Amino acid sequence: MGPERRVILGVDVGTTAVRAGAFALDGTARHVRAREYPLLQPVPGWQVQDPDVLVAATLAVMSACVADTAGAEVVALAVSSARYGLIGLDATLRPVTPLLTRRDTRSAEVARDLRVSGQSRELHRMSGTPVHPGSPLCKLIWFARHEPYLCATTRWWIGLKDYVVHRLTGTLVTELSSASGTGMFDVHRRVWSAGVLDLVGVSDGQLPPVLPTTGVLRLSAAAGRSVGLPSGTPVVVGAGDGPSSSLGMAAIDGTVGGLTLAATGALRTVVAAPLVDPAETFSCAALTEDAWVVGATVGNGGNVVGWAGHALAPDLRPASGDERAVPAFLGLAERVAPGSDGLVMLPYLLAERAPEGESGPPGAYLGLRGEHSRGHLVRAAVEGVCLQLGDVRDRLARLTPVSSVRLAGGAFRSPLWRAVMAAILDCPVRVSDAADDDAALGAAALGLFAIGLAPDLRGAITQLDPGSARAEPIAVDPALAAAYRGLRTKLPALVAVVGRIGEILDEVAAGPRVHWPADAMPRGAVGR
Structure with a gap:
C-alpha cells in the first residue's frame, strides 16, 4: 500500500466545535469534518458543557473522516483540545461536574485574591500559566470554597482532553501540554507542585499521570467500533490547541x-x-x-x-x-x-x-x-x-x-x-492556507512524529502539508x-x-435602579 493510501487522523476538540481531519501521508489530500455543540450558561459567568456531548461529537466526526477515506490505512490518530477545562469524576470515572470551560469566570474573585496576596507571581513563575479565572487552579479553589462536599467525594480532577483520550483508549492520563496549563504543574521540574496542591486542596493521587505529548496509547475495541477503526490503532495523546495550531501553520x-x-x-x-x-x-x-x-x-x-x-x-x-x-x-x-x-x-x-x-x-x-x-x-x-x-x-x-x-x-x-x-x-x-484546520493538522503532524514516520516536527508538517514551505508572502x-x-x-x-x-460606568451600573411603573412606561420602552 503506497503512501497515498495511508492517512493519519488529527482531532481538535475545541470550545464550541470539534474538527477532525484525515491527512494523506504524502500530502496529496485532506478530508476535514466538523461538528458544533452548545456552550451552556446556567448562571451568569458560568460557561459549561456536557463532556459526553463533546465525546459523542468527537466520535461522529472521526467516523465521518474514516468513511471519507474508505480503503486507506489509518496509521494513527492524534488529539488536540482546548486547554484550561476542568471535569470532576467519581470512582467509576463518570463526570460529577460539567466541563468548566476556559471561558468560565466563576472564580474571578479567587484570581483577584491570589494577585492581591502576591501569590500569583510565584504561581506563574512555577507553572508558566498566568493566574486567571479560567485556569483549573482557580476553579479548584472555587470548588473548595463553595462546594466542599463535592470536593470530598470527587475521585479525579481532569481536563477535557484527558476525558476524550480516556473514552478513546480506556486509560486515564494527561500530558505535558495540558498539565502545563493547569497552574498546578511545575514546568521546570516536570512534576505536580506539592505546595500548589496543598493550596487548592487536592492530592497528586487525584490528578492523572503526566505523559509526554508524544505518548502513544491504543484505541479500545468499543471506540474502534464507533469510528470504524481496528482496536489497537495508535492514539497519540498530543498537545493543547495553541501549541498544535503553531505546528499546523508551520x-x-x-x-x-x-x-x-x-x-x-x-x-x-x-x-x-x-x-x-x-x-x-x-x-x-x-x-x-x-x-x-x-x-x-x-x-x-x-x-x-x-x-x-x-x-x-x-x-x-x-x-x-x-x-x-x-x-x-x-x-x-x-x-x-x-x-x-x-x-x-x-x-x-x-x-x-x-x-x-x-x-x-x-x-x-x-x-x-x-x-x-x-x-x-x-x-x-x-x-x-x-x-x-x-x-x-x-x-x-x-x-x-x-x-x-x-x-x-x-x-x-x-x-x-x-x-x-x-x-x-x-x-x-x-x-498559511491552514485556515480552519491548523490545530487538527498540527495534531496529525505531532502524531506522525510520535510514531516515528517523520524525523522531526518540521519534517512532519512539511510531509502532511507541502504547501507550508511555500506560504504566500504579503508585501507590506x-x-x-x-x-x-x-x-x-x-x-x-x-x-x-x-x-x-x-x-x-460600572459604578453607575451598581447604583440604585429605577423601576418604571407599568402605567408610566415611556412610549417605546419594553417592560418586564
Missing part, C-alpha cells in the same frame, strides 16, 4: 510568530524551554519536551467585525450562508481610507483578561463624527482588532524575538484583513504601515482612558 522556528484569527485571535512563538513572562501576561505551554509555545489569546477577533457587519450592514450578509465566503460588508470598509478618518475602535465587546485579573476596558468607538459612514465603523473594527494583535506582538517581542509572522485563520481570506494586519505588524508576513505597504504607526503608539493611552471610563 510557525515553529525560533523567531517566527504564529497569528491565528477566526472568531478569536492568538499570537504565539516557539522557544526551546519554558519561558515565563515577568509581567504575568503570556502563557507558556509544551508542544514537546524541547519545544514550548509562549503567547496570548484575545477573545475579540473576527467576532467583533462580524458583529459590526450584522449590526450595520444586515443587507450585505451572504444569502448562501457560506462561512468560507468573504463577507460582502467588508467591501464598505475597503472604500474607506486607512485610519478611518480619525475613527478608532477599541474592540472589547467581550471582556479580555487584563494583567490585574479584572475584566479590562469596555469596547468603544472614539472620535465619532457626523461624516463617518457605516464603512468607517466596519473598517475601524478591522483596524481595532489588528491593532490589539499588533500590541500583543510588540509585548511578546520584548520577551523573545519575533522578527516575522505567519498568518492563519478564516479572516485572512479577506484582502482587507491581510493588508491591515501586515501593515500594523510591519515585518515580513506570510499567509510602506504608506499603510506609516499611517498605522502613530496610532499604535497612542493605543495604550486610549485603552487606559477608556478603562477608567469603564470603571465609572
